Amino acid sequence: MVRPQKNRIVAFRPDVSYFKPRGIPMVDLEEVRLTVDEHEAIRLADFLDMSHEEAGAHMGVSRATFGRIIQRARKKVANALINGKAIHIEGGSYRIISEKRIFMCRSCNYQWEEPRGTGRPKHCPSCNDENLLRISERDIKKP
Numbered sequence: 001m002v003r004p005q006k007n008r009i010v011a012f013r014p015d016v017s018y019f020k021p022r023g024i025p026m027v028d029l030e031e032v033r034l035t036v037d038e039h040e041a042i043r044l045a046d047f048l049d050m051s052h053e054e055a056g057a058h059m060g061v062s063r064a065t066f067g068r069i070i071q072r073a074r075k076k077v078a079n080a081l082i083n084g085k086a087i088h089i090e091g092g093s094y095r096i097i098s099e100k101r102i103f104m105c106r107s108c109n110y111q112w113e114e115p116r117g118t119g120r121p122k123h124c125p126s127c128n129d130e131n132l133l134r135i136s137e138r139d140i141k142k143p
Contacts, residue, residue, distance in 0.1 A: 008037040008069070009060040010094040011136030012101070015120055020086035032080040035092025038073035045070050047133075097136065106131040 014036065020029055037059065044055035045066075056066030080087045101114045105124035114121055123130050 005093045006061065007093050007095045008040065009058065009097050010036055010040040011043075011058075011097060012134070013096060014039050014089050015134065017089045018086065019080075021084045024084065026086070030083070030085045032076045032085045032087050033091070034073060034076050034087050034089045035094075036089060037092040037094040038069055038076065039089050040094070041066060041070040042073050042077070046074075102135050104133045104135050105129055106133055111135070 020026065040059060041055065044050045044058055045052065048055075050058070052066050052070070053063045055070075056063045059066060059069075061069070077087065079085060102111060103114060103121055104111045105127060107129040108124060108127040110124055110126035112125060120134075121132060124132060
């Protein structure tokens, strides 16, 4: 009997759940399914530059398990990019740790919360720059 899969800790549900090549109708596209926990692994390792050990701790899994998750995720994304497939982000074994929507400006490092259902902010309320990053409460760097 196979051991049940442990729920991975995910900071938040992705704002966008679908990507597709431009100019190709959906009916003509194959689809790759990226799970929410695989999306989180890419966010932590590739976007936030965390080590596998640190990212695994954020997700509540071992370094080795995180390595397997990120390897699967990267292979799926590469398949979609190389072969012109759509990416659908859904499912997986995960639990959300925060319902807050926290954003950070990459230019001035200003951090703020946005209410749910208001969409992604267009610019930083502090410096008006458009280079924004969604972060979790655990990602906040305290002085």
